[in-house]
Amino acid sequence: MSRPEHIPVLLDESLEMLAVDRPGIYIDCTLGLGGHSLEILRRNPKAEIIGLDLDEQAIRIAQERLEPFGPRVTLYLSDYRNLPEIEVDFKRVRGVLADMGMSSFQLDTPERGFSHAVDGPLDMRMDLRGKTSAARILEKASEIKLAQIFRDYGELKQARPLARAIASARRLKPLESTTELRALVERVCHWIPQRGKIHPASKVFQALRIEVNNELAGLDVFLESTLRLLPPGGHLAAISFHSLEDRIVKRTFLKLADEEIAPPLIDILTRKPIVPSEAEVARNPRSRSAKLRAAERR
Ligand SMILES: C[S@@+](CC[C@H](N)C(=O)[O-])C[C@H]1O[C@@H](n2cnc3c(N)ncnc32)[C@H](O)[C@@H]1O
Incomplete structure:
Protein backbone atom coordinates (compact mmCIF):
# COMPACT_ATOMS: atom_id res chain seq x y z
CA MET A 1 0.00 0.00 0.00
CA SER A 2 1.41 3.43 -0.86
CA ARG A 3 1.84 5.79 2.05
CA PRO A 4 -0.67 8.61 2.28
CA GLU A 5 0.68 12.07 1.51
CA HIS A 6 0.87 14.42 4.46
CA ILE A 7 2.35 17.91 4.76
CA PRO A 8 2.76 19.05 8.37
CA VAL A 9 1.28 22.51 8.95
CA LEU A 10 3.35 25.42 10.34
CA LEU A 11 6.24 23.00 10.77
CA ASP A 12 9.19 25.37 11.23
CA GLU A 13 7.11 27.84 13.22
CA SER A 14 5.77 25.25 15.67
CA LEU A 15 9.16 23.61 16.20
CA GLU A 16 10.68 27.01 16.82
CA MET A 17 7.96 27.77 19.38
CA LEU A 18 8.67 24.45 21.09
CA ALA A 19 12.43 25.19 21.07
CA VAL A 20 13.08 21.62 19.99
CA ASP A 21 16.87 21.86 20.13
CA ARG A 22 16.85 21.09 23.86
CA PRO A 23 17.50 17.48 24.94
CA GLY A 24 14.50 15.81 26.56
CA ILE A 25 10.97 14.62 25.92
CA TYR A 26 8.54 16.19 23.44
CA ILE A 27 4.92 15.10 23.64
CA ASP A 28 3.07 15.06 20.33
CA CYS A 29 -0.57 14.97 21.45
CA THR A 30 -1.92 14.65 17.91
CA LEU A 31 0.55 12.40 16.20
CA GLY A 32 -1.39 11.95 12.93
CA LEU A 33 1.10 10.54 10.45
CA GLY A 34 3.95 11.75 12.64
CA GLY A 35 5.02 14.68 10.47
CA HIS A 36 5.97 17.04 13.31
CA SER A 37 7.48 14.25 15.43
CA LEU A 38 9.61 13.00 12.57
CA GLU A 39 11.13 16.43 12.13
CA ILE A 40 11.82 16.86 15.87
CA LEU A 41 13.63 13.50 15.89
CA ARG A 42 15.63 14.43 12.78
CA ARG A 43 16.65 17.84 14.04
CA ASN A 44 17.59 16.82 17.56
CA PRO A 45 19.32 13.47 18.20
CA LYS A 46 18.74 13.97 21.92
CA ALA A 47 14.98 14.36 21.59
CA GLU A 48 12.54 11.64 22.59
CA ILE A 49 8.93 11.54 21.44
CA ILE A 50 5.82 10.48 23.28
CA GLY A 51 3.07 10.42 20.68
CA LEU A 52 -0.69 10.15 21.15
CA ASP A 53 -3.56 9.77 18.74
CA LEU A 54 -7.00 8.27 19.10
CA ASP A 55 -7.04 7.06 15.51
CA GLU A 56 -5.56 3.58 15.34
CA GLN A 57 -4.99 3.79 11.59
CA ALA A 58 -2.92 6.96 12.06
CA ILE A 59 -0.92 5.40 14.92
CA ARG A 60 -0.11 2.38 12.75
CA ILE A 61 1.22 4.52 9.89
CA ALA A 62 3.14 6.83 12.24
CA GLN A 63 4.68 3.84 13.98
CA GLU A 64 6.05 2.63 10.67
CA ARG A 65 7.41 6.06 9.75
CA LEU A 66 9.06 6.60 13.14
CA GLU A 67 10.47 3.10 13.44
CA PRO A 68 14.01 4.09 12.43
CA PHE A 69 14.23 6.10 15.66
CA GLY A 70 13.70 2.98 17.78
CA PRO A 71 13.50 3.49 21.55
CA ARG A 72 13.37 7.28 21.21
CA VAL A 73 9.68 6.93 20.32
CA THR A 74 6.79 5.74 22.50
CA LEU A 75 3.27 5.81 21.08
CA TYR A 76 -0.12 5.56 22.75
CA LEU A 77 -3.55 5.03 21.26
CA SER A 78 -5.19 7.61 23.47
CA ASP A 79 -7.21 10.78 23.62
CA TYR A 80 -4.85 13.61 24.55
CA ARG A 81 -7.33 14.69 27.17
CA ASN A 82 -6.16 11.59 29.07
CA LEU A 83 -2.53 12.75 29.06
CA PRO A 84 -2.36 13.31 32.83
CA GLU A 85 -3.16 9.60 33.27
CA ILE A 86 -0.28 8.44 31.08
CA GLU A 87 2.97 7.65 32.81
CA VAL A 88 5.33 10.41 31.73
CA ASP A 89 8.39 11.78 33.49
CA PHE A 90 7.13 15.35 33.22
CA LYS A 91 10.35 16.76 34.73
CA ARG A 92 12.07 15.83 31.44
CA VAL A 93 9.36 17.21 29.16
CA ARG A 94 10.53 20.22 27.14
CA GLY A 95 7.61 20.67 24.81
CA VAL A 96 4.02 19.64 24.12
CA LEU A 97 2.39 20.00 20.71
CA ALA A 98 -1.33 19.82 19.92
CA ASP A 99 -2.00 20.11 16.17
CA MET A 100 -5.75 19.80 16.44
CA GLY A 101 -8.53 18.68 14.15
CA MET A 102 -8.33 16.03 11.47
CA SER A 103 -5.40 14.96 9.33
CA SER A 104 -5.29 15.01 5.54
CA PHE A 105 -5.06 11.24 5.78
CA GLN A 106 -8.47 11.14 7.49
CA LEU A 107 -9.91 13.69 5.07
CA ASP A 108 -8.60 11.82 2.04
CA THR A 109 -9.91 8.40 3.09
CA ASN A 214 -16.79 15.96 21.13
CA GLU A 215 -13.82 18.06 20.08
CA LEU A 216 -14.24 21.16 22.19
CA ALA A 217 -15.21 19.55 25.48
CA GLY A 218 -12.39 19.57 27.96
CA LEU A 219 -9.92 21.36 25.70
CA ASP A 220 -9.46 24.14 28.27
CA VAL A 221 -8.97 21.61 31.07
CA PHE A 222 -6.44 19.70 28.97
CA LEU A 223 -4.44 22.87 28.23
CA GLU A 224 -4.43 24.02 31.83
CA SER A 225 -3.60 20.66 33.39
CA THR A 226 -0.82 20.04 30.87
CA LEU A 227 0.71 23.46 31.49
CA ARG A 228 0.57 22.78 35.24
CA LEU A 229 2.38 19.45 34.76
CA LEU A 230 5.19 21.02 32.69
CA PRO A 231 8.43 21.94 34.45
CA PRO A 232 9.55 25.59 34.30
CA GLY A 233 10.79 26.37 30.80
CA GLY A 234 8.51 23.74 29.24
CA HIS A 235 6.68 24.97 26.15
CA LEU A 236 3.22 24.18 24.82
CA ALA A 237 2.24 24.93 21.21
CA ALA A 238 -1.30 24.58 19.90
CA ILE A 239 -2.34 24.73 16.25
CA SER A 240 -6.06 25.21 15.70
CA PHE A 241 -8.05 25.20 12.49
CA HIS A 242 -11.22 27.04 13.42
CA SER A 243 -12.13 30.03 15.53
CA LEU A 244 -13.98 28.02 18.18
CA GLU A 245 -10.85 26.07 19.06
CA ASP A 246 -8.55 29.07 18.75
CA ARG A 247 -10.77 31.06 21.13
CA ILE A 248 -10.44 28.36 23.80
CA VAL A 249 -6.63 28.32 23.45
CA LYS A 250 -6.42 32.11 23.56
CA ARG A 251 -8.69 32.45 26.61
CA THR A 252 -6.98 29.67 28.55
CA PHE A 253 -3.55 31.21 27.92
CA LEU A 254 -4.78 34.68 28.92
CA LYS A 255 -6.29 33.34 32.13
CA LEU A 256 -3.09 31.52 33.13
CA ALA A 257 -0.90 34.52 32.30
CA ASP A 258 -3.07 37.05 34.11
CA GLU A 259 -1.20 38.58 37.04
CA GLU A 260 -4.37 39.91 38.57
CA ILE A 261 -5.95 36.50 39.15
CA ALA A 262 -3.00 34.65 40.75
CA PRO A 263 0.77 34.45 40.29
CA PRO A 264 0.97 33.75 36.54
CA LEU A 265 1.63 30.17 35.54
CA ILE A 266 2.84 30.92 32.02
CA ASP A 267 4.31 33.50 29.69
CA ILE A 268 2.55 33.77 26.36
CA LEU A 269 5.09 33.46 23.53
CA THR A 270 2.74 34.56 20.74
CA ARG A 271 1.13 37.94 21.29
CA LYS A 272 -0.81 37.31 18.08
CA PRO A 273 -1.37 33.86 16.59
CA ILE A 274 1.18 32.79 13.99
CA VAL A 275 -0.44 31.98 10.65
CA PRO A 276 0.98 30.24 7.57
CA SER A 277 2.92 32.27 5.02
CA GLU A 278 1.45 32.83 1.56
CA ALA A 279 3.98 30.34 0.24
CA GLU A 280 2.76 27.66 2.66
CA VAL A 281 -0.89 28.27 1.78
CA ALA A 282 0.00 28.04 -1.93
CA ARG A 283 1.85 24.77 -1.29
CA ASN A 284 -0.77 23.36 1.06
CA PRO A 285 -4.19 25.07 0.80
CA ARG A 286 -5.40 23.10 3.83
CA SER A 287 -3.09 25.13 6.03
CA ARG A 288 -5.18 28.22 5.20
CA SER A 289 -7.09 28.47 8.47
CA ALA A 290 -4.30 27.34 10.83
CA LYS A 291 -3.37 29.45 13.85
CA LEU A 292 -0.48 28.71 16.16
CA ARG A 293 -0.26 29.92 19.76
CA ALA A 294 2.44 29.01 22.26
CA ALA A 295 3.22 29.49 25.93
CA GLU A 296 6.07 28.79 28.31
CA ARG A 297 5.67 27.46 31.84
CA ARG A 298 7.14 29.84 34.41
C1 LIG B 1 -3.94 17.67 12.13
S1 LIG B 1 -3.67 16.01 12.49
C2 LIG B 1 -2.03 15.96 13.08
C3 LIG B 1 -1.00 15.83 12.01
C4 LIG B 1 0.42 15.64 12.53
N1 LIG B 1 0.88 16.79 13.28
C5 LIG B 1 1.37 15.37 11.39
O1 LIG B 1 2.13 16.27 11.02
O2 LIG B 1 1.36 14.25 10.84
C6 LIG B 1 -4.59 15.79 13.94
C7 LIG B 1 -4.56 14.39 14.52
O3 LIG B 1 -5.05 14.50 15.85
C8 LIG B 1 -5.86 13.40 16.16
N2 LIG B 1 -6.75 13.82 17.23
C9 LIG B 1 -7.78 14.67 17.16
N3 LIG B 1 -8.35 14.83 18.37
C10 LIG B 1 -7.62 14.06 19.23
C11 LIG B 1 -7.70 13.80 20.62
N4 LIG B 1 -8.64 14.37 21.39
N5 LIG B 1 -6.78 12.99 21.17
C12 LIG B 1 -5.81 12.40 20.41
N6 LIG B 1 -5.70 12.60 19.08
C13 LIG B 1 -6.59 13.42 18.50
C14 LIG B 1 -6.54 13.05 14.86
O4 LIG B 1 -6.93 11.69 14.85
C15 LIG B 1 -5.45 13.37 13.83
O5 LIG B 1 -4.72 12.23 13.50
Whole structure:
Protein backbone atom coordinates (compact mmCIF):
# COMPACT_ATOMS: atom_id res chain seq x y z
CA MET A 1 0.00 0.00 0.00
CA SER A 2 1.41 3.43 -0.86
CA ARG A 3 1.84 5.79 2.05
CA PRO A 4 -0.67 8.61 2.28
CA GLU A 5 0.68 12.07 1.51
CA HIS A 6 0.87 14.42 4.46
CA ILE A 7 2.35 17.91 4.76
CA PRO A 8 2.76 19.05 8.37
CA VAL A 9 1.28 22.51 8.95
CA LEU A 10 3.35 25.42 10.34
CA LEU A 11 6.24 23.00 10.77
CA ASP A 12 9.19 25.37 11.23
CA GLU A 13 7.11 27.84 13.22
CA SER A 14 5.77 25.25 15.67
CA LEU A 15 9.16 23.61 16.20
CA GLU A 16 10.68 27.01 16.82
CA MET A 17 7.96 27.77 19.38
CA LEU A 18 8.67 24.45 21.09
CA ALA A 19 12.43 25.19 21.07
CA VAL A 20 13.08 21.62 19.99
CA ASP A 21 16.87 21.86 20.13
CA ARG A 22 16.85 21.09 23.86
CA PRO A 23 17.50 17.48 24.94
CA GLY A 24 14.50 15.81 26.56
CA ILE A 25 10.97 14.62 25.92
CA TYR A 26 8.54 16.19 23.44
CA ILE A 27 4.92 15.10 23.64
CA ASP A 28 3.07 15.06 20.33
CA CYS A 29 -0.57 14.97 21.45
CA THR A 30 -1.92 14.65 17.91
CA LEU A 31 0.55 12.40 16.20
CA GLY A 32 -1.39 11.95 12.93
CA LEU A 33 1.10 10.54 10.45
CA GLY A 34 3.95 11.75 12.64
CA GLY A 35 5.02 14.68 10.47
CA HIS A 36 5.97 17.04 13.31
CA SER A 37 7.48 14.25 15.43
CA LEU A 38 9.61 13.00 12.57
CA GLU A 39 11.13 16.43 12.13
CA ILE A 40 11.82 16.86 15.87
CA LEU A 41 13.63 13.50 15.89
CA ARG A 42 15.63 14.43 12.78
CA ARG A 43 16.65 17.84 14.04
CA ASN A 44 17.59 16.82 17.56
CA PRO A 45 19.32 13.47 18.20
CA LYS A 46 18.74 13.97 21.92
CA ALA A 47 14.98 14.36 21.59
CA GLU A 48 12.54 11.64 22.59
CA ILE A 49 8.93 11.54 21.44
CA ILE A 50 5.82 10.48 23.28
CA GLY A 51 3.07 10.42 20.68
CA LEU A 52 -0.69 10.15 21.15
CA ASP A 53 -3.56 9.77 18.74
CA LEU A 54 -7.00 8.27 19.10
CA ASP A 55 -7.04 7.06 15.51
CA GLU A 56 -5.56 3.58 15.34
CA GLN A 57 -4.99 3.79 11.59
CA ALA A 58 -2.92 6.96 12.06
CA ILE A 59 -0.92 5.40 14.92
CA ARG A 60 -0.11 2.38 12.75
CA ILE A 61 1.22 4.52 9.89
CA ALA A 62 3.14 6.83 12.24
CA GLN A 63 4.68 3.84 13.98
CA GLU A 64 6.05 2.63 10.67
CA ARG A 65 7.41 6.06 9.75
CA LEU A 66 9.06 6.60 13.14
CA GLU A 67 10.47 3.10 13.44
CA PRO A 68 14.01 4.09 12.43
CA PHE A 69 14.23 6.10 15.66
CA GLY A 70 13.70 2.98 17.78
CA PRO A 71 13.50 3.49 21.55
CA ARG A 72 13.37 7.28 21.21
CA VAL A 73 9.68 6.93 20.32
CA THR A 74 6.79 5.74 22.50
CA LEU A 75 3.27 5.81 21.08
CA TYR A 76 -0.12 5.56 22.75
CA LEU A 77 -3.55 5.03 21.26
CA SER A 78 -5.19 7.61 23.47
CA ASP A 79 -7.21 10.78 23.62
CA TYR A 80 -4.85 13.61 24.55
CA ARG A 81 -7.33 14.69 27.17
CA ASN A 82 -6.16 11.59 29.07
CA LEU A 83 -2.53 12.75 29.06
CA PRO A 84 -2.36 13.31 32.83
CA GLU A 85 -3.16 9.60 33.27
CA ILE A 86 -0.28 8.44 31.08
CA GLU A 87 2.97 7.65 32.81
CA VAL A 88 5.33 10.41 31.73
CA ASP A 89 8.39 11.78 33.49
CA PHE A 90 7.13 15.35 33.22
CA LYS A 91 10.35 16.76 34.73
CA ARG A 92 12.07 15.83 31.44
CA VAL A 93 9.36 17.21 29.16
CA ARG A 94 10.53 20.22 27.14
CA GLY A 95 7.61 20.67 24.81
CA VAL A 96 4.02 19.64 24.12
CA LEU A 97 2.39 20.00 20.71
CA ALA A 98 -1.33 19.82 19.92
CA ASP A 99 -2.00 20.11 16.17
CA MET A 100 -5.75 19.80 16.44
CA GLY A 101 -8.53 18.68 14.15
CA MET A 102 -8.33 16.03 11.47
CA SER A 103 -5.40 14.96 9.33
CA SER A 104 -5.29 15.01 5.54
CA PHE A 105 -5.06 11.24 5.78
CA GLN A 106 -8.47 11.14 7.49
CA LEU A 107 -9.91 13.69 5.07
CA ASP A 108 -8.60 11.82 2.04
CA THR A 109 -9.91 8.40 3.09
CA PRO A 110 -13.47 8.23 1.66
CA GLU A 111 -14.59 5.45 4.04
CA ARG A 112 -13.97 7.75 7.01
CA GLY A 113 -16.66 10.14 5.78
CA PHE A 114 -14.89 13.41 6.65
CA SER A 115 -15.02 14.93 3.18
CA HIS A 116 -18.07 16.08 1.28
CA ALA A 117 -16.02 16.05 -1.91
CA VAL A 118 -15.98 12.25 -2.17
CA ASP A 119 -18.69 9.65 -1.67
CA GLY A 120 -18.49 7.68 1.56
CA PRO A 121 -20.49 6.68 4.64
CA LEU A 122 -21.39 9.44 7.11
CA ASP A 123 -18.95 8.23 9.74
CA MET A 124 -16.53 11.04 10.85
CA ARG A 125 -15.29 9.19 13.96
CA MET A 126 -11.62 9.83 14.69
CA ASP A 127 -11.68 7.06 17.27
CA LEU A 128 -13.00 4.00 15.46
CA ARG A 129 -13.93 2.46 18.82
CA GLY A 130 -16.48 5.23 19.37
CA LYS A 131 -20.18 4.49 18.94
CA THR A 132 -21.51 7.80 17.63
CA SER A 133 -21.15 8.37 13.91
CA ALA A 134 -22.42 11.37 11.99
CA ALA A 135 -25.15 9.19 10.46
CA ARG A 136 -26.37 8.32 13.95
CA ILE A 137 -26.54 11.96 14.99
CA LEU A 138 -28.40 12.87 11.80
CA GLU A 139 -30.84 10.06 12.48
CA LYS A 140 -31.37 10.44 16.23
CA ALA A 141 -30.80 14.07 17.24
CA SER A 142 -33.86 16.29 17.57
CA GLU A 143 -34.41 19.03 15.03
CA ILE A 144 -33.56 21.62 17.71
CA LYS A 145 -30.34 19.85 18.61
CA LEU A 146 -29.31 19.61 14.94
CA ALA A 147 -29.90 23.34 14.44
CA GLN A 148 -27.83 24.04 17.53
CA ILE A 149 -24.94 21.90 16.24
CA PHE A 150 -24.94 23.64 12.84
CA ARG A 151 -25.17 27.10 14.42
CA ASP A 152 -22.69 26.64 17.25
CA TYR A 153 -20.05 24.50 15.55
CA GLY A 154 -20.52 25.49 11.90
CA GLU A 155 -21.57 29.13 12.38
CA LEU A 156 -24.08 28.39 9.64
CA LYS A 157 -26.77 30.98 8.88
CA GLN A 158 -29.21 28.39 7.54
CA ALA A 159 -28.95 26.15 10.62
CA ARG A 160 -32.73 26.01 11.27
CA PRO A 161 -33.92 25.32 7.68
CA LEU A 162 -31.18 22.72 7.31
CA ALA A 163 -32.22 20.93 10.50
CA ARG A 164 -35.82 21.01 9.30
CA ALA A 165 -34.90 19.56 5.91
CA ILE A 166 -32.92 16.74 7.57
CA ALA A 167 -35.78 15.93 9.95
CA SER A 168 -38.17 15.73 7.03
CA ALA A 169 -35.81 13.72 4.77
CA ARG A 170 -35.14 11.10 7.47
CA ARG A 171 -38.84 10.35 7.84
CA LEU A 172 -38.59 8.71 4.43
CA LYS A 173 -35.06 7.30 4.68
CA PRO A 174 -32.07 7.90 6.94
CA LEU A 175 -29.22 9.88 5.41
CA GLU A 176 -26.36 7.50 4.78
CA SER A 177 -23.75 8.99 2.49
CA THR A 178 -21.63 12.12 2.32
CA THR A 179 -22.95 12.90 -1.17
CA GLU A 180 -26.59 12.62 -0.01
CA LEU A 181 -25.92 15.12 2.77
CA ARG A 182 -23.98 17.41 0.46
CA ALA A 183 -26.86 17.43 -2.08
CA LEU A 184 -29.35 18.27 0.68
CA VAL A 185 -27.15 21.13 1.93
CA GLU A 186 -26.78 22.50 -1.60
CA ARG A 187 -30.58 22.46 -2.00
CA VAL A 188 -31.34 24.17 1.31
CA CYS A 189 -28.57 26.78 0.94
CA HIS A 190 -29.35 27.43 -2.76
CA TRP A 191 -25.71 26.83 -3.51
CA ILE A 192 -24.24 28.25 -6.67
CA PRO A 193 -20.48 27.58 -6.97
CA GLN A 194 -18.43 30.77 -6.98
CA ARG A 195 -14.68 31.28 -7.01
CA GLY A 196 -13.34 31.88 -3.52
CA LYS A 197 -16.63 31.00 -1.80
CA ILE A 198 -16.59 28.20 0.75
CA HIS A 199 -19.03 25.38 0.07
CA PRO A 200 -21.72 25.38 2.80
CA ALA A 201 -21.24 21.62 3.23
CA SER A 202 -17.74 22.37 4.61
CA LYS A 203 -19.33 24.14 7.56
CA VAL A 204 -21.95 21.42 8.02
CA PHE A 205 -19.30 18.71 7.95
CA GLN A 206 -17.11 20.67 10.38
CA ALA A 207 -20.05 21.03 12.77
CA LEU A 208 -20.93 17.34 12.64
CA ARG A 209 -17.29 16.32 13.06
CA ILE A 210 -16.95 18.47 16.18
CA GLU A 211 -20.11 16.93 17.63
CA VAL A 212 -19.19 13.33 16.73
CA ASN A 213 -15.75 13.64 18.33
CA ASN A 214 -16.79 15.96 21.13
CA GLU A 215 -13.82 18.06 20.08
CA LEU A 216 -14.24 21.16 22.19
CA ALA A 217 -15.21 19.55 25.48
CA GLY A 218 -12.39 19.57 27.96
CA LEU A 219 -9.92 21.36 25.70
CA ASP A 220 -9.46 24.14 28.27
CA VAL A 221 -8.97 21.61 31.07
CA PHE A 222 -6.44 19.70 28.97
CA LEU A 223 -4.44 22.87 28.23
CA GLU A 224 -4.43 24.02 31.83
CA SER A 225 -3.60 20.66 33.39
CA THR A 226 -0.82 20.04 30.87
CA LEU A 227 0.71 23.46 31.49
CA ARG A 228 0.57 22.78 35.24
CA LEU A 229 2.38 19.45 34.76
CA LEU A 230 5.19 21.02 32.69
CA PRO A 231 8.43 21.94 34.45
CA PRO A 232 9.55 25.59 34.30
CA GLY A 233 10.79 26.37 30.80
CA GLY A 234 8.51 23.74 29.24
CA HIS A 235 6.68 24.97 26.15
CA LEU A 236 3.22 24.18 24.82
CA ALA A 237 2.24 24.93 21.21
CA ALA A 238 -1.30 24.58 19.90
CA ILE A 239 -2.34 24.73 16.25
CA SER A 240 -6.06 25.21 15.70
CA PHE A 241 -8.05 25.20 12.49
CA HIS A 242 -11.22 27.04 13.42
CA SER A 243 -12.13 30.03 15.53
CA LEU A 244 -13.98 28.02 18.18
CA GLU A 245 -10.85 26.07 19.06
CA ASP A 246 -8.55 29.07 18.75
CA ARG A 247 -10.77 31.06 21.13
CA ILE A 248 -10.44 28.36 23.80
CA VAL A 249 -6.63 28.32 23.45
CA LYS A 250 -6.42 32.11 23.56
CA ARG A 251 -8.69 32.45 26.61
CA THR A 252 -6.98 29.67 28.55
CA PHE A 253 -3.55 31.21 27.92
CA LEU A 254 -4.78 34.68 28.92
CA LYS A 255 -6.29 33.34 32.13
CA LEU A 256 -3.09 31.52 33.13
CA ALA A 257 -0.90 34.52 32.30
CA ASP A 258 -3.07 37.05 34.11
CA GLU A 259 -1.20 38.58 37.04
CA GLU A 260 -4.37 39.91 38.57
CA ILE A 261 -5.95 36.50 39.15
CA ALA A 262 -3.00 34.65 40.75
CA PRO A 263 0.77 34.45 40.29
CA PRO A 264 0.97 33.75 36.54
CA LEU A 265 1.63 30.17 35.54
CA ILE A 266 2.84 30.92 32.02
CA ASP A 267 4.31 33.50 29.69
CA ILE A 268 2.55 33.77 26.36
CA LEU A 269 5.09 33.46 23.53
CA THR A 270 2.74 34.56 20.74
CA ARG A 271 1.13 37.94 21.29
CA LYS A 272 -0.81 37.31 18.08
CA PRO A 273 -1.37 33.86 16.59
CA ILE A 274 1.18 32.79 13.99
CA VAL A 275 -0.44 31.98 10.65
CA PRO A 276 0.98 30.24 7.57
CA SER A 277 2.92 32.27 5.02
CA GLU A 278 1.45 32.83 1.56
CA ALA A 279 3.98 30.34 0.24
CA GLU A 280 2.76 27.66 2.66
CA VAL A 281 -0.89 28.27 1.78
CA ALA A 282 0.00 28.04 -1.93
CA ARG A 283 1.85 24.77 -1.29
CA ASN A 284 -0.77 23.36 1.06
CA PRO A 285 -4.19 25.07 0.80
CA ARG A 286 -5.40 23.10 3.83
CA SER A 287 -3.09 25.13 6.03
CA ARG A 288 -5.18 28.22 5.20
CA SER A 289 -7.09 28.47 8.47
CA ALA A 290 -4.30 27.34 10.83
CA LYS A 291 -3.37 29.45 13.85
CA LEU A 292 -0.48 28.71 16.16
CA ARG A 293 -0.26 29.92 19.76
CA ALA A 294 2.44 29.01 22.26
CA ALA A 295 3.22 29.49 25.93
CA GLU A 296 6.07 28.79 28.31
CA ARG A 297 5.67 27.46 31.84
CA ARG A 298 7.14 29.84 34.41
C1 LIG B 1 -3.94 17.67 12.13
S1 LIG B 1 -3.67 16.01 12.49
C2 LIG B 1 -2.03 15.96 13.08
C3 LIG B 1 -1.00 15.83 12.01
C4 LIG B 1 0.42 15.64 12.53
N1 LIG B 1 0.88 16.79 13.28
C5 LIG B 1 1.37 15.37 11.39
O1 LIG B 1 2.13 16.27 11.02
O2 LIG B 1 1.36 14.25 10.84
C6 LIG B 1 -4.59 15.79 13.94
C7 LIG B 1 -4.56 14.39 14.52
O3 LIG B 1 -5.05 14.50 15.85
C8 LIG B 1 -5.86 13.40 16.16
N2 LIG B 1 -6.75 13.82 17.23
C9 LIG B 1 -7.78 14.67 17.16
N3 LIG B 1 -8.35 14.83 18.37
C10 LIG B 1 -7.62 14.06 19.23
C11 LIG B 1 -7.70 13.80 20.62
N4 LIG B 1 -8.64 14.37 21.39
N5 LIG B 1 -6.78 12.99 21.17
C12 LIG B 1 -5.81 12.40 20.41
N6 LIG B 1 -5.70 12.60 19.08
C13 LIG B 1 -6.59 13.42 18.50
C14 LIG B 1 -6.54 13.05 14.86
O4 LIG B 1 -6.93 11.69 14.85
C15 LIG B 1 -5.45 13.37 13.83
O5 LIG B 1 -4.72 12.23 13.50
